[in-house]
Amino acid sequence: MSASAPRPAVSVLGLGLMGTALASAFLKAGHPVTVWNRSHAKTGPLAAQGATPAAKAADAVAASDLVVVCLLDNGSVREVFETLGGRVAGKTLANLTNGTPQQARELAAWAAEHGARYLDGGIMAVPHMIAGPHAYVFYSGDQEAFETYEPAFAALGGARFTGTDPGFAAVHDLALLTGMYGMYMGVLQAFALARTENIPAAGLAGPLTEWIGAMLTGIGQDAEAIDSGEHLTDVSSIAVNRAAIPNFTATFRAQGLTTAFFEPLQELLDRAAEDGHEADGLSRLVDLLGT
Template sequence: MSHESSSSVPGSTRPVSVIGLGQMGSALARAFLTAGRTTTVWNRTTGKAAALVEQGALRADSVAEAVVASDVVVVCVLDYATVRELLDPVVASLTGRTLVNLTSGSPEQARESAEWAGEHGFAYLDGAIMTTPPGIGDPASMILCSGSPAVFAEHRETLAVLGDPLGLGEDAGLAALYDTGLLGLMWSVFAGWLHATALVGADGVPAKAFAPTAIRWLTAVGGFMDTYAPQIDTGHYPGDDATVDVQLAAVHHLLEASRARGIDTRLPELHRDLMAKTVASGHGRDSYGRVIEQFRPSRA
């Protein structure tokens, strides 16, 4: 296969190689094909490439062939160990190219991978895909990226094929760190919504009827987060809205309503305990942002 340098190929037409064709990797490759990119694909199980080849992808017979086919190599496999297993034997071929690693992992693994890339002379971006495979290609879907801002800027147009790329800065571990934090936020929101839906459902309210009001409420909650974020950064919690002690009193109503309907109370009990500890530490008149101290390491 012929190979052109990144400096001679515009970002909008730059060829891309995709290594790993699970559900997500296949969605990435399809998005590049839909955007008219020359897309080379490789997967350990070769049959997974068949549908993409029918759509115009070029099938590489080896990882090495996939790497040399493009200046931009996107890898999306099971874990970081698999990334190294596949690419260590051909690492010399990555020199001068850019590896975009969209494999899920820890911040520590991402930083180690960036060091590995630096040792072998290729550019590295670590990424986190904040959507499921059907969301790939939707401009509303966030693609978190961390690593060299200059490398991110060079390849932003390519990454924009997949969604909305958000550059988080030089630290290669930030995309994975944001990813894990945001997933925790998602599960917490889901759990709260499911608990609330079970609660109102006990009185005959359908989930479909309750959901629009819950979604509207989440918009207001986002506003509270904007208010509390600078308070957390400064360590000053003025409490000029609903204070922790007021919210502690309110959570007891949630507990009473849950118990009366036989709804599991573990989630509101967690909220109660976090707030009660904050009040007990002398900060009941502070804003709810103060509760973050219950999650931080003990300073004892």
């Protein structure tokens, strides 16, 4: 977008922590912004920044061709969409609410039935990161709509189109958040163990951060193994990890902590070993995660 081109108007539905950050970023980038929230009081701070508050979702939708939606969940989105009905015709709905691929496909079908273009999105940022260098959003769905509004989406951070299947952004979002939740669960267990021996969390934070950072450098190698099916390792085998896990369960039990975190991992390692994969790396376990 050239410096002199007018910025398209954007309406933001949902002014929770994230919706407020999104609306504020659009305002700062020079877009005319209309905002709506179920509890009207939340429009106040954005109105003070220059946004136009709308009393009804339908009024906000009427104000802009691009409608960005960020609500608690896709059940709420569906409820709000149902109140709008045919008033979304001709609009682009960019729904950045966390949800499932199936919900995204259903909302895209609903939008198509009502004459709107639909983009689903997964926000890879927390509110204070929005518009900063590390924030980006996965999008999927109507490619023409994405290309039309890509310069506007740049106000939020990076914009990564993952495909025309509306469910793809949610798949990417959920995959990355799965990695995050796995990390958090591990970190919480680490703090819990340290606390049983009066090691303060602050004392563990530095080494834990360094260690997790070092381990993250292996993700690319794991990806190559998973895509090629070649899991033989010169780093750390199924056999050695299988031998180590009982040390964790024994220690956690002895310290009065639950061992539930380790049980699924132990079960996967046992199955991999029984299937003859003791010399493979942990990437092999991906093959055992089917239901």
